Amino acid sequence: KNEVEQSPQNLTAQEGEFITINCSYSVGISALHWLQQHPGGGIVSLFMLSSGKKKHGRLIATINIQEKHSSLHITASHPRDSAVYICAVRGSQGNLIFGKGTKLSVKP
Amino acid sequence: SQTIHQWPATLVQPVGSPLSLECTVEGTSNPNLYWYRQAAGRGLQLLFYSIGIGQISSEVPQNLSASRPQDRQFILSSKKLLLSDSGFYLCACHFPNTEAFFGQGTRLTVV
Numbered sequence: 615k616n617e618v619e620q621s622p623q624n625l626t627a628q629e630g631e632f633i634t635i636n637c638s639y640s641v642g643i644s645a646l647h648w649l650q651q652h653p654g655g656g657i658v659s660l661f662m663l664s665s666g667k668k669k670h671g672r673l674i675a676t677i678n679i680q681e682k683h684s685s686l687h688i689t690a691s692h693p694r695d696s697a698v699y700i701c702a703v704r705g706s707q708g709n710l711i712f713g714k715g716t717k718l719s720v721k722p
Numbered sequence: 723s724q725t726i727h728q729w730p731a732t733l734v735q736p737v738g739s740p741l742s743l744e745c746t747v748e749g750t751s752n753p754n755l756y757w758y759r760q761a762a763g764r765g766l767q768l769l770f771y772s773i774g775i776g777q778i779s780s781e782v783p784q785n786l787s788a789s790r791p792q793d794r795q796f797i798l799s800s801k802k803l804l805l806s807d808s809g810f811y812l813c814a815c816h817f818p819n820t821e822a823f824f825g826q827g828t829r830l831t832v833v
Contacts, residue, residue, distance in 0.1 A: 618765070645819055654731075655810055655827040662821050705768070707779065708754055708818050712766040 617641050620701050620713035627720050633688040635716045637701030640682065644704050648675050648686045651698040651715065660686070660699075691720045724749040728813045728825025735832055741786075741800040743828050745813030748794070753815045755796040757788055760810040769811075772796060808832045 619638045627633050639646070648660040661668050661675040663684065668675050672691075677684040688695055698717050702710040725748045735741060747753050754773050758766040768781045770788035778788050785804050789797045796813060808831050816822035 647822055649822075649824075655812075655829060657812065657824040657827070659821050659823070664819070700765070702766075702822075704818070707768075707771055707781075708816070709756055709768045709771055709781075710758075710766075710814070710816070710822060711768075712758075714763075714765040 617711050618701055618703055618713040620716050622716060623714065624717045625719070627691050627718070629692060629720055629722050631691050631720075633691050633695075633718065633720075635686045635699050635701075635718070637684045637686070637713055638682060639684075639701075639703050639711075641703065641705075641711070646677055646684050646704075647702045647710065648684070649700040649702060651700055653697070657700070688718075693720045693722050696720050724753070724815055724823045726813055726815055726823050726825040728828060730828060731826055732829045733831070735803050735830065737805055737832055738802050741798070741803050741807070741830070743798040743811055743813075743830075745796045745798075745825055746794055747796075747815050747823075750794075750815070752793060754817055755790065756814040756816070757796065757798050758812045758814060760812065762809070766810075766812060770798070803832045805832050 621636045645664045651657045663677040672689045674687040696719050698715040700715045701713040705711045728745045756771045757769040760766045772790045811828045813825040
């Protein structure tokens with residue numbers, strides 16, 4: 615069993631829809647990251663969470679430490695949101711342990 | 723803020739040839755640096771990490787090595803590439819409990 619599981623693996627949405635991507639992890643963590651990977655491969659950090667909820671523009675990330683679960687929400691989705699979204703948690707060496715990613719495609 | 727420069731962006735190399743990928747960091751000193759690899763259909767996995775000059779730790783045995791000759795330079799190398807070395811290689815910089823910063827990545831195809 616992978617230490618970080620994401621669902622769904624693939625997601626297609628119509629422009630304007632509300633989107634939720636889920637992440638469950640099986641290890642104790644100090645922080646959880648949500649990352650966005652563009653088609654060319656470049657990765658940018660969206661959020662780093664250790665508790666509660668964070669919001670940035672149309673993106674919202676939540677984490678439940680007791681349930682070892684986090685969600686990334688996108689409100690009023692747009693085609694430019696199309697990307698791979700990756701959940702990652704901190705490992706014992708300070709490294710990141712990554713989920714396999716969720717490929718999001720938003721259709722106009 | 724921190725910036726990570728990683729090159730080249732794409733690389734096609736024959737089996738048995740050497741490899742050198744370079745990563746440099748700006749905007750911070752004594753960073754923790756990481757090399758990750760993403761094979762086809764899999765998530766990113768840790769290859770090497772370094773907490774200082776000359777200090778390299780490897781997560782899994784493989785056909786690759788890493789070096790940190792300077793504080794803000796991290797190099798991934800191979801003496802002889804294998805087909806299985808193909809993948810997406812990513813350099814990252816992150817301190818404990820801080821944001822993570824990433825290079826642009828290198829897509830390596832071994833033919």
